[in-house]
Amino acid sequence: MLIMNNYNNMFNDVPTPWGMYLQDSASPMAEGMLEVHDTVMFYLMMMLMLVGYLTYSMMKFNNKMSYKYLTHGSLLEFIWTLFPVMMLLLIAFPSFMLLYLTDDVIDPAMTIKCIGLQWYWSYEYSDFINDNGETISFDSYMMPEEMLEFGQLRLLDVDSRVVVPIDTHIRFIVTGGDVIHSFTVPALGFKVDATPGRLLQISTIITREGRFYGQCSEICGVAHSEMPMTIEAVSLPKFLDWLNEQ
Ligand SMILES: [Cu+2]
Structure with a gap:
């Protein structure tokens, strides 16, 4: 279901109270x-x-x-x-x-590696390197409740979001760093187990801009509920701007 976010006027795809139907699709x-x-x-x-x-x-x-x-x-x-x-x-x-x-994985234009860890996600953009020649990668932790800014969602927003371009074939490679987690984004139709020692892949093409939220879906320890994933889909120029900042 779509909720207008007052904080920055972006659409969010999130579970809603008493929501009876599936979230709106974005792929x-x-x-x-x-x-x-x-x-x-x-x-x-x-x-x-x-x-x-x-x-x-x-x-x-x-x-x-x-x-x-x-x-x-x-x-x-x-x-x-x-x-x-x-x-x-x-x-x-x-x-x-x-x-x-x-x-099916159809000729992806870019690949993102998602590593599930206790209790956060680590992302690697293996196709891009920064000025030092290193792969662009970052850890993504849940925003603690007391640090939430207006419009951010409790137990769903993270400190650094996965920014991806729309209308682009993207491949996500999912793995686990310690125990089994599960990379899940309902609006995109993702549910991929993050199993240590194994690479699982899923491909998508996101059809609209927005923020797509998901939560770890394989019980993985005490903070299982505190390792959400936030995917921010933006236009290609905005994505390139974001990439330059990394
Ligand atoms: Cu987990």
């Missing part, structure tokens, strides 16, 4: 996930109504109804076997299609 992958959710919900509702209706009928007409072909009725059995199969196929097909699409 084709998250868009696909919303689509699959809605599709599956449609079939679930149809099944719920059918099963509910049949259960209700059976209770209402209990022992007052007889149907000669209820048992050993081949046609009836054929229908009530085929119907669930069709339903499952209708659910399975779009969901598998999305699953394999999300695994």
